[in-house]
Amino acid sequence: MPLMTSSVSDMFYKAATNRLGEIKVEFSNQYAVGVVMASANYPYSSSTPAEIIIDDVHHEEIEKYTHISYAGVSMIDGILYADGGRVLVCVGIGESIKQARDRAYMRCGQVHFAGKKLRTDIAYQAL
Numbered sequence: 001m002p003l004m005t006s007s008v009s010d011m012f013y014k015a016a017t018n019r020l021g022e023i024k025v026e027f028s029n030q031y032a033v034g035v036v037m038a039s040a041n042y043p044y045s046s047s048t049p050a051e052i053i054i055d056d057v058h059h060e061e062i063e064k065y066t067h068i069s070y071a072g073v074s075m076i077d078g079i080l081y082a083d084g085g086r087v088l089v090c091v092g093i094g095e096s097i098k099q100a101r102d103r104a105y106m107r108c109g110q111v112h113f114a115g116k117k118l119r120t121d122i123a124y125q126a127l
Helices: 010-014 061-066 097-108
Strands: 033-036 066-072 073-076 079-082 085-095
Touching: 033 061, 061 066, 061 085, 061 097, 066 097, 085 097
Parallel strands: none
Antiparallel strands: 033 085, 066 085, 073 079
16 A cells, blocks of 8 residues: 555545446555564453554655554554554555665554564665
8 A cells, every 4th residue: 555656535536436447556666664563461361451642753764665554553642552463554665675664664663652662674675
């Protein structure tokens, strides 16, 4: 999805109006790498909800070429909590797999919660 350049809303509209044959799906020539951040006890048991703190982005590269997709989170009184196994995924986009991976890990470095776990070997086999 991060590499799709086609209009998602146009695709949904055409699907809803029975015009699937008109849908043209296009992707950029870049690469995307996602690093999952998990809770402390994943995958064995539930973890106590932990407040998620995300540093302000002050680096243009991170702002422009990364994003976070949330999964196992909740919002209580305006505070974001990790309350599931797979909490979120930090996605980096780049001109190479290495650049995309490095950007994803830069974004991971800006996310903090008690007990966070992440693999440090994502995409290493592709390099």
